[in-house]
Amino acid sequence: MCPSGARESEKRPIRIEPAALCLQSVDHKGLGVFALRRFQRGEVVERARVILMPGSQWEILNRTALEHYYYKWGSEAVCIASGFGSFYNHSDTPNVRYDPKFDEQVMEYIALRDIECGEEITIKYGCPIWFEPCG
Numbered sequence: 746m747c748p749s750g751a752r753e754s755e756k757r758p759i760r761i762e763p764a765a766l767c768l769q770s771v772d773h774k775g776l777g778v779f780a781l782r783r784f785q786r787g788e789v790v791e792r793a794r795v796i797l798m799p800g801s802q803w804e805i806l807n808r809t810a811l812e813h814y815y816y817k818w819g820s821e822a823v824c825i826a827s828g829f830g831s832f833y834n835h836s837d838t839p840n841v842r843y844d845p846k847f848d849e850q851v852m853e854y855i856a857l858r859d860i861e862c863g864e865e866i867t868i869k870y871g872c873p874i875w876f877e878p879c880g
Contacts, residue, residue, distance in 0.1 A: 766791065766829050766866065777865045778829045784860040790841055791854040793830035798823050816852065818845060826852045829866075836867035843868055 764781050771777035784790055798806070800821045811825065818824040825831055830852050833841065840860050844853045860866065 768829065768832055771834065771865065774834050776832050777834045777867075778832050780860050780862055780864050780866055783862050784856045786856050786858050788856045789853055790856055790860070790866060791828055791830065792846075793826040793828040793852045793854070795824035795826050795830070795845075795850050795852055797850060798825075816843075816845075819847060824850075824852070830854070833866055833868045835870045837869065839867045839869045840864070841866050841868050 767779050767781055768776050769779050780790075795816075795818065797818060798815075800823060803823055806815055806823065815823045815825050815831070830843075833843075833854070840857055841854045842857055844855060845851075846853055854866075854868070
């Protein structure tokens, strides 16, 4: 039950399937998100609630440990994705795409192809990358 003061977008529950994803160390990358079960192409891998911030705070975020963990949200805001959302590594050939659901304040991650159990889940960052991509 949601508090009566909750915004409408906060009243829609986000169902979390237990043990579908996990966070593990990845050589030369830091942390990465891995599938603990098989996902089919088109399946929603995760729905992550986002914490919105005005675009005027981009410069502030860039001076913090969150510098590489936020997303642009439309043309005038940024967000931090909860759950595993801010831990997906970049790939030029990702197996998941992200889709902002602006009205719900949710980032949805959808399988671009079948993903096997144990496989790292990756996204394409959609911005100039600041590192040398690795395998």
